Amino acid sequence: MANQLPQLDQVFAALADPTRRAIVMRLCAGEASVGELAEPFEMALPSFMKHIHVLEVSGLVQSEKSGRVRTCRLSPDALVGAEDWFQHQRAIWEARLDRFEAYVMKLKKERAAAKRLSKTTDKTTNKPSKRKGAE
Amino acid sequence: MANQLPQLDQVFAALADPTRRAIVMRLCAGEASVGELAEPFEMALPSFMKHIHVLEVSGLVQSEKSGRVRTCRLSPDALVGAEDWFQHQRAIWEARLDRFEAYVMKLKKERAAAKRLSKTTDKTTNKPSKRKGAE
DNA sequence: CTTATAGTTAGCTACATGGCTAACCAATTA
DNA sequence: TAATTGGTTAGCCATGTAGCTAACTATAAG
Numbered sequence: 001m002a003n004q005l006p007q008l009d010q011v012f013a014a015l016a017d018p019t020r021r022a023i024v025m026r027l028c029a030g031e032a033s034v035g036e037l038a039e040p041f042e043m044a045l046p047s048f049m050k051h052i053h054v055l056e057v058s059g060l061v062q063s064e065k066s067g068r069v070r071t072c073r074l075s076p077d078a079l080v081g082a083e084d085w086f087q088h089q090r091a092i093w094e095a096r097l098d099r100f101e102a103y104v105m106k107l108k109k110e111r112a113a114a115k116r117l118s119k120t121t122d123k124t125t126n127k128p129s130k131r132k133g134a135e
Numbered sequence: 136m137a138n139q140l141p142q143l144d145q146v147f148a149a150l151a152d153p154t155r156r157a158i159v160m161r162l163c164a165g166e167a168s169v170g171e172l173a174e175p176f177e178m179a180l181p182s183f184m185k186h187i188h189v190l191e192v193s194g195l196v197q198s199e200k201s202g203r204v205r206t207c208r209l210s211p212d213a214l215v216g217a218e219d220w221f222q223h224q225r226a227i228w229e230a231r232l233d234r235f236e237a238y239v240m241k242l243k244k245e246r247a248a249a250k251r252l253s254k255t256t257d258k259t260t261n262k263p264s265k266r267k268g269a270e
Numbered sequence: 271c272t273t274a275t276a277g278t279t280a281g282c283t284a285c286a287t288g289g290c291t292a293a294c295c296a297a298t299t300a
Numbered sequence: 301t302a303a304t305t306g307g308t309t310a311g312c313c314a315t316g317t318a319g320c321t322a323a324c325t326a327t328a329a330g
Binding site: 008009010012013015016017018021024025028029030074076079080082083085086087089090092093096 | 143148150151152156215218221224
C-alpha cells in the first residue's frame with residue numbers, strides 16, 4: 001500500500017472548480033474543440049484556456065491541435081484513479097462499521113446475559129457469538 | 136440536470152491536499168483527537184488545525200470538544216456524495232463508449248460490404264488503409 | 271495553587287489561483 | 301493578397317491557501 005500517486009492532488013484540485021467539472025461532464029459526452037467547450041461560459045478565452053490547461057496537467061483531459069483548432073477529449077484513467085480512491089476509503093470505512101456493529105452486538109448479548117444472570121429465575125439459551133474484535 | 140451542490144467544490148478542494156487525504160484515511164479507521172491526528176505530521180499545530188477546519192467546512196469531518204480535547208470523526212455523507220459524482224460521470228462515459236463501439240461496428244460492416252461491392256466493379260484505386268472513425 | 275496539556279486566536283509571509291485586457295500568431299476563407 | 305477565425309502569450313490584479321511564530325484560554329494533574 002504505497003502512498004498515493006501525486007496525480008490525485010491535481011485531479012481533485014482540478015475537480016474542485018465548477019467550470020472544470022462542467023468541462024469534464026461535457027467531454028464525457030464526446031470530444032470537442034476549445035471554442036465549443038468555451039461557448040457556454042461567460043468568460044474570456046484566455047481565462048477559459050487556463051482551466052483547460054489545469055485539466056490537462058491533471059491528466060483528466062488530453063488535447064491535440066490540427067490546423068488552427070484544438071480538440072479536447074477526456075482521458076478516463078485519471079478519473080478512474082480518483083474513483084478508486086473513494087472506493088478504497090469506503091471499503092475501509094465499511095469494514096470498520098462491520099467491526100463496530102459486531103462489537104455492539106457482542107455488548108448487547110453480554111448485557112442481556114448479565115441481566116439474565118441477575119434475575120436467577122429465567123434461563124434461556126446462552127450462545128457465545130463469533131467475535132471479530134473491537135475498537 | 137441542475138448544477139451540482141456547491142458542497143462538491145469544498146469536498147474536492149479538501150481532498151486535493153495530501154495531508155487532508157491522510158487525515159480522512161486515518162479517520163476511516165475510527166475517530167481520533169486533534170493531537171493524535173496531528174502527531175504523524177511535522178507541522179505546527181495551528182497549521183494543522185487549518186486542515187481540520189477545511190475538512191469540517193467541506194462536511195467530510197465532524198468534531199466535538201469535551202473537556203480540553205476535541206474528537207474528530209468522519210461523516211461519510213460528503214464522501215459518498217463525491218463518489219456518486221464519479222459514478223455518474225463514468226456511467227455517461229461508458230454509455231458513450233457503447234454507442235461509439237456500436238458505431239464502429241456498423242462502419243466495419245458497411246466497409247466490408249462496400250469492399251465486396253467494389254471488388255466486383257472497380258479494381259483501380261482501392262485504399263484498404265485503416266481510418267479512424269470520428270463523431 | 272501551580273504547572274503541564276490541548277487547543278485556539280491573531281497576525282504575518284510567500285505563493286497559487288482565477289479572472290481580466292491587449293497584443294500576437296497561424297490557418298482558413300474571400 | 302487581405303480579412304477572419306481560433307487560439308495563444310504576456311502581463312496585471314485581487315483573492316485564497318499553506319505555512320509559520322507568539323501569545324492566549326481553559327482543563328487536567330500534581
